[in-house]
Amino acid sequence: MKATKILNGNxxxxxxxxxxxxxxxAAYPITPSTAIVEIIASFxxxxxxxxxxxxxxxxxxxxxVCIGAASAGGRVMTATCSQGLALMWEMxxxxxxxxxxxxxxIANRALSAPINIHGDHSDTMGARDSGWIQIYxxxxxxxxxxxxxxxxxxEHPDVLTPVMVGFDGFIISHSAEVVQVEDDAAVKRFIGDFxxxxxxxxxxxxxxxxxxxxxxxxxxxxxxxIEGIENSxxxxxxxxxxxxxxxxxxxxxxxxxxxxxAEIGIVVMSSAAGTGKDAVDELRAEGKKIGLLxxxxxxxxxxxxxxxxxxxxxxxxxxxxxxxxxxxGAPLFTEVRSALYDYEKRPKLxxxxxxxxxxxxxxxxxxxxxxKLEKIATTGKVDEMLGYLNLRE
Amino acid sequence: xxxETWKELPTGTxxxxxxxxxxxLTGTWRSGRRPEFIExxxxxxxxxxxxxxxxxxxxxxxxxxxxxxDYCTGCGLCAEECPTKEKxxxxxxxxxxxxxxxxK
Amino acid sequence: xxxxxxxxxxxxxxxxxxxGMCLGCGIPLIFKMILRxxxxxxxxxxxTGCLEVCTTIFPRTAWNCMWVHSAFENAAATAAGxxxxxxxxxxxxxxxxxxxxxxxxxxxxxxxxxIGIQSLSGAMERGHDxxxxxxxxxxxxxxxxxxxxxxxxxxxxxxxxAGSKSPxxxxxxxxxxxxxxxxxxxxxxxxxxxxxxxxxxxxxxxFEVEGxxxxxxxxxxxxxxxxxxxxGIKLAQLAxxxxxxxxxxxxxxxxxxxxxxxxxxxxxEWLKPQGRFRHLFKEENxxxxxxxxxxxxRDWEDLNKLAEISGA
Numbered sequence: 001m002k003a004t005k006i007l008n009g010n011x012x013x014x015x016x017x018x019x020x021x022x023x024x025x026a027a028y029p030i031t032p033s034t035a036i037v038e039i040i041a042s043f044x045x046x047x048x049x050x051x052x053x054x055x056x057x058x059x060x061x062x063x064x065v066c067i068g069a070a071s072a073g074g075r076v077m078t079a080t081c082s083q084g085l086a087l088m089w090e091m092x093x094x095x096x097x098x099x100x101x102x103x104x105x106i107a108n109r110a111l112s113a114p115i116n117i118h119g120d121h122s123d124t125m126g127a128r129d130s131g132w133i134q135i136y137x138x139x140x141x142x143x144x145x146x147x148x149x150x151x152x153x154x155e156h157p158d159v160l161t162p163v164m165v166g167f168d169g170f171i172i173s174h175s176a177e178v179v180q181v182e183d184d185a186a187v188k189r190f191i192g193d194f195x196x197x198x199x200x201x202x203x204x205x206x207x208x209x210x211x212x213x214x215x216x217x218x219x220x221x222x223x224x225x226i227e228g229i230e231n232s233x234x235x236x237x238x239x240x241x242x243x244x245x246x247x248x249x250x251x252x253x254x255x256x257x258x259x260x261x262a263e264i265g266i267v268v269m270s271s272a273a274g275t276g277k278d279a280v281d282e283l284r285a286e287g288k289k290i291g292l293l294x295x296x297x298x299x300x301x302x303x304x305x306x307x308x309x310x311x312x313x314x315x316x317x318x319x320x321x322x323x324x325x326x327x328x329g330a331p332l333f334t335e336v337r338s339a340l341y342d343y344e345k346r347p348k349l350x351x352x353x354x355x356x357x358x359x360x361x362x363x364x365x366x367x368x369x370x371x372k373l374e375k376i377a378t379t380g381k382v383d384e385m386l387g388y389l390n391l392r393e
Numbered sequence: 394x395x396x397e398t399w400k401e402l403p404t405g406t407x408x409x410x411x412x413x414x415x416x417x418l419t420g421t422w423r424s425g426r427r428p429e430f431i432e433x434x435x436x437x438x439x440x441x442x443x444x445x446x447x448x449x450x451x452x453x454x455x456x457x458x459x460x461x462x463d464y465c466t467g468c469g470l471c472a473e474e475c476p477t478k479e480k481x482x483x484x485x486x487x488x489x490x491x492x493x494x495x496x497k
Numbered sequence: 498x499x500x501x502x503x504x505x506x507x508x509x510x511x512x513x514x515x516x517g518m519c520l521g522c523g524i525p526l527i528f529k530m531i532l533r534x535x536x537x538x539x540x541x542x543x544x545t546g547c548l549e550v551c552t553t554i555f556p557r558t559a560w561n562c563m564w565v566h567s568a569f570e571n572a573a574a575t576a577a578g579x580x581x582x583x584x585x586x587x588x589x590x591x592x593x594x595x596x597x598x599x600x601x602x603x604x605x606x607x608x609x610x611x612i613g614i615q616s617l618s619g620a621m622e623r624g625h626d627x628x629x630x631x632x633x634x635x636x637x638x639x640x641x642x643x644x645x646x647x648x649x650x651x652x653x654x655x656x657x658x659a660g661s662k663s664p665x666x667x668x669x670x671x672x673x674x675x676x677x678x679x680x681x682x683x684x685x686x687x688x689x690x691x692x693x694x695x696x697x698x699x700x701x702x703x704f705e706v707e708g709x710x711x712x713x714x715x716x717x718x719x720x721x722x723x724x725x726x727x728x729g730i731k732l733a734q735l736a737x738x739x740x741x742x743x744x745x746x747x748x749x750x751x752x753x754x755x756x757x758x759x760x761x762x763x764x765x766e767w768l769k770p771q772g773r774f775r776h777l778f779k780e781e782n783x784x785x786x787x788x789x790x791x792x793x794x795r796d797w798e799d800l801n802k803l804a805e806i807s808g809a
Binding site: 411412414464 | 503505506510515521522524526529552555557561690693719727728729731
Binding site: 023024026050051052054055056057058060061064065066067068069070071072073074076090091094098200201203205206207208209210211212213214217221 | 540565571591620
């Protein structure tokens with residue numbers, strides 16, 4: 001039955017897992033996503049789920065078990081973050097290359113060194129070229145909704161691509177919020193059945209999965225793989241709309257907040273977008289024409305749509321919760337900037353790295369950014385392309 | 394063999410043609426010697442079949458009938474392990490046939 | 498009931514001709530037997546290595562059964578995943594309860610003793626109903642002969658080469674079979690391709706036990722051991738006759754030696770035909786030959802004691 005519950009991010013993911021009841025779940029505990037694994041284990045112990053729960057000896061093996069299970073033919077998921085995702089690295093590319101629609105819940109956490117258990121996007125941003133679809137969530141409700149949609153998106157026959165759903169470690173994973181949990185049967189209906197094209201367990205057939213390619217086939221197989229994620233925007237949009245029709249919350253590639261007549265804008269993902277919206281409200285009350293854009297889907301990057309949404313603004317700041325040392329700005333920034341390249345009239349762009357290792361970002365920091373944007377909008381000049389928010393200088 | 398375009402390949406990295414390596418004739422690797430089957434000495438122990446790494450022993454109606462030179466690489470394990478007093482498989486000299494494309 | 502080669506020869510090959518393994522390679526000999534040791538369909542999970550590379554160069558495959566490769570160090574975890582899905586789909590009634598499939602994970606000594614030992618240990622400890630077969634050719638043959646932890650004491654490998662100041666590898670081979678015994682799984686065995694019936698029986702037992710089983714099979718490698726490839730089976734026989742590679746099994750913790758040479762031969766008979774040990778026959782390396790003999794003797798003695806304690 002549909003119910004309103006007080007749940008944190010990990011609990012909402014676990015609730016979705018209980019409703020979806022994937023065939024195989026293989027996951028290794030790691031802070032801050034541990035609770036997902038523990039709750040799933042207790043669900044299994046109490047018979048609330050019927051799928052196999054495998055508790056491997058490492059994240060590398062967790063993803064390997066997922067790959068074996070998905071190749072066998074069925075619905076598969078895992079949960080991890082940070083070092084765990086880093087240890088899976090090798091296997092992430094293989095899951096994508098074998099076109100296995102595994103779904104991973106990621107409680108986004110910083111990468112070592114120094115070791116840090118708190119929320120930032122270094123983990124998933126590092127995996128942005130692994131071939132996985134990436135969806136980011138602002139709060140527990142979005143984590144729940146995105147996680148459910150991830151199966152429909154990844155398992156679509158034109159897509160067949162793994163999906164990771166990010167939600168900020170601790171900030172979302174451990175913060176209790178009001179969450180609308182949908183009816184079990186309705187979620188099951190929405191998800192439907194998954195029919196993999198080449199299941200190893202169909203032993204009436206015979207095929208070789210994961211052979212070696214030399215120079216004469218690797219490129220073709222890679223291009224074939226890319227097609228899956230290239231096909232995904234249409235599916236992501238359809239699934240987001242259908243989710244809206246079914247459960248009342250519609251999703252697209254990103255959310256625009258008060259951008260209609262905005263002259264300056266802030267692009268920010270995940271939990272910080274909530275704080276950003278408060279800042280926008282306060283600045284709007286002061287008469288500033290500011291808006292916020294919160295990307296939801298980072299891979300595939302909705303470059304055309306984002307560029308269209310931003311092109312009329314005078315100055316835009318892209319806020320990244322990860323860094324890309326030595327690059328021309330952090331990951332989200334380089335994407336946004338690149339998306340706008342083809343537009344003759346486009347905003348000035350600046351990049352702020354914020355919140356590494358769980359450092360707070362508050363309304364005042366958004367206001368600081370807005371102040372700089374106003375200056376850029378007036379003068380048309382950018383003094384500093386890359387800055388750091390709330391850092392002791 | 395016509396090479397597929399990326400659109401023609403099955404989704405994922407899958408080879409749907411099980412066992413199609415038989416078109417790869419490893420017999421072209423032989424370099425100077427090959428086994429010869431002498432049927433009259435054979436006691437049908439199947440050791441040659443057992444110890445052939447290249448699946449090159451011909452078996453028909455439950456009997457070893459000879460060598461499949463399409464695959465035989467000339468390693469000599471069959472002849473070496475043939476237990477009959479008068480060998481049923483002996484290694485003989487063979488003119489070296491360089492594989493296509495490796496000729497001068 | 499003893500199985501006849503004639504009957505085995507008439508079974509369908511699950512691994513077929515046209516693979517690219519070397520002249521005289523031991524791998525096909527091993528899997529010719531193992532893949533015949535069950536009537537049930539098999540899904541093979543193959544670690545990166547000689548077998549995987551030489552059998553699946555796209556667009557060709559030498560596999561005539563279900564087969565999957567994902568990476569080097571995780572054949573056990575991959576097979577565990579396939580097996581978990583099989584169990585799950587049975588639980589959920591999506592696969593008939595009486596359907597039988599065997600799950601075979603396969604790796605060389607690189608993928609098993611070294612990089613894959615963690616995932617192997619994990620899968621064995623978790624009790625997945627899989628059979629893991631290590632084809633142990635004592636070296637990273639696929640990449641051209643680098644040492645592994647299965648490379649024997651004194652062997653020259655490209656990363657433990659013999660030289661004027663080096664007698665080859667100075668470390669003893671890791672005893673992986675015993676490590677697997679320590680996992681308290683139902684069945685662990687060491688085998689060799691020259692004793693085909695023993696190999697076949699062990700594979701059959703491994704498939705039949707409920708829960709994980711592990712086979713460590715000595716694998717001939719003329720390319721890296723550097724011997725006349727026609728002599729491989731005789732060499733394998735010498736490995737058993739010198740007790741450098743004893744054939745034994747451990748069933749539910751009980752040791753049983755499956756082959757005791759009537760007369761234990763000196764280890765140098767096994768070493769001598771192989772180029773990788775050639776340097777040991779120089780005067781200055783005589784101490785190493787002695788050390789190798791000592792190690793072999795001690796291990797053989799220990800094994801006999803274990804078998805004795807087991808009452809076999």
